[in-house]
Amino acid sequence: MFTLVPSGSVGSASGFLAGAVRAGIKSKEELDLAILYSEVICMAAGVFTTNQIKSAPVILSQKRIVKGRAQAVVVNSGCANACTGGQGLADAHEMANLAAAKLSISPEEVLVASTGVIGVPLPMDKIRAGIPKIKPTREGGHDFCRAIMTTDTRPKEMAVQVDSRGTKFTIGGVAKGIGMVHPNLATMLCFVTTDAVVTADFLPAALQKAVDCSFNMVSIDGDTSPNDCVFLLANGLAGNESIDFDNGGDFQEALNAVCIHLAKSMARDGEGATKLIEVMVEGAEDQVWARQAARTIAGSQLVKAAIYGNDPNWGRIVAALGRSGARVSEDRLVVYLNDVCVMKQGCPATFSKEEMTLSLSNSDNVLIKLCLNSGDGQATAWGCDLSEEYVRINSRYTT
């Protein structure tokens, strides 16, 4: 059982401080360098990009998080520090060292993340000048959230308070957008903090589970940027009975909720997007196929363009399902668009195209539901529509 923390963010859990400055890495006058810090050392878990080309901060953080603990994260936007060779790795190390010096902690306890343009060296003079100016505070989570944004149009943050087995703890998170629903490249960053006491084994397992039903459902497997990462830090200050696999239900539920909220916010904030698309697949032979089907449909360029045009062109949905790899019996398939049946047992259903177009044009959130009637597998994926604005943004990103 959990409740929303008003104006919650990554600094909402006890003992977490955050802050950001404008270091001048981004060309726009915006916050672009930030620190997240816990007053005590945390248990830490991370999920990283599956891209074979990994940015320097990912290489560094992936190595450091193996020991399962961390105390701070330093992040910049405006430069990905990817494809920057040995110098890039040295720069990521120096960035961690600078943050450690500022916070008077060991550099080994500092994780690093970057987002921005690939193939450009990190402007270390700006990093060196900026880090000492960051003043982490209890309210600084919102600034931290803004500092990691690139093409995001709105901040993505949330915190919940969980009441579990007589004690209370908080889980808070911030994320930056994936830019588009199929993140070919745009970086996804997410930082989640909690004051709960969690076992070393359960923490990474819970994070992976939460990521699988949230961020991985707005993105195609493997379709990740060199910089993607999700961090979960748990500092244990809530003093609850240690959470493990046998009593972790409430924690998992709340963590899933935070991650799903952030993931949906990303999808809704896709570059140029005007609508959130939610794709529910039910009755697949198993969950793997349900996930594959939901993701393929949510990511289909033609489905996205049709939804943008308020066009109930369900043939595109069925065709995306057909190529998703999920086993499908056409004659059992039922498809709903905003709760109206558009295809039934492999044949067109009767519906008013005019009413459906009107319903789509009035929907900020479009629901596509497919019943495969072949088993118990179910999954939900999120995407956004594809507009001319998306192309404008992405044809003019570095120039």
Place this chain on the structure above:
Amino acid sequence: MFTLVPSGSVGSASGFLAGAVRAGIKSKEELDLAILYSEVICMAAGVFTTNQIKSAPVILSQKRIVKGRAQAVVVNSGCANACTGGQGLADAHEMANLAAAKLSISPEEVLVASTGVIGVPLPMDKIRAGIPKIKPTREGGHDFCRAIMTTDTRPKEMAVQVDSRGTKFTIGGVAKGIGMVHPNLATMLCFVTTDAVVTADFLPAALQKAVDCSFNMVSIDGDTSPNDCVFLLANGLAGNESIDFDNGGDFQEALNAVCIHLAKSMARDGEGATKLIEVMVEGAEDQVWARQAARTIAGSQLVKAAIYGNDPNWGRIVAALGRSGARVSEDRLVVYLNDVCVMKQGCPATFSKEEMTLSLSNSDNVLIKLCLNSGDGQATAWGCDLSEEYVRINSRYTT
């Protein structure tokens, strides 16, 4: 050795006739119903969509082509006859029967193909009225080519004359566009004819090989519409020594050339496209990875948008490579954009961004070349850029 046949088309090989009429299936006043016919029965091979949702004409033709022969193809545009259940299959059969009656041949020798909107019943009254009016002629290949177009902006056809081992034969083909480079849905149809004598074993093998290095390199595996098909008909009228695996080199080379030409024409004619993108991958550990890498890059939405914006944002190329599944050593990787080195051994190369932007804006054909320096695998894929116009076309296709 082969030479281009001036104004060549699917009717260029001896004994092939083609024709088309305006049956009123498309809302525009355009040819939309066509017949391709050989004066004698042909050896026939086909490659079909891998989508699990198959249109009625694909189900019918796939079954008929198993026996390896055919004498005619009847095609319509404007309606896909997909997701139309048992009635759709009955309609596809009737369409073949009507063509057979018109041509006085057995219905079993007629293949059927359709392209257009999914989930709409075939307007059989228009098909019944239209087929008897088609008059196949030796010059009718160009009309046939126009009749299969949907959002294509220009016809795609080519014929070559092959001089092999003392005899001459002709291979001609027409195709309709895949609409976009990653054909999530838009249908690809291709019809190739030849008067060569070819063995029953070699014909399907040669077609598969040609499709693999052409149409499959503008499309992601499995990312096909319910209607995709490629047919190859060989009527043997050239009277050459029978072509088989041991003497098929010239035939294969010419067939590949025809298919690659049609495939590149499709990519160049992608919806809203302003540029053809050619992606050459060299030095991969093996050919499978080279193909995967080339296709992933050619299909990357962000690469396509960058090329549209004349933006030398090579980080997107490298990131697409990194998620392609191909094994990559970042420190061996060299990337060229229009023959200018932009990344070398994992680090940015020095180049003038202004000159590169100018070079891109002057290029109708943009060449992306990657040297992986890890082996002998090489492959080429084709795509097109992604423009606002693409979104406009695809958000307003059925409405």
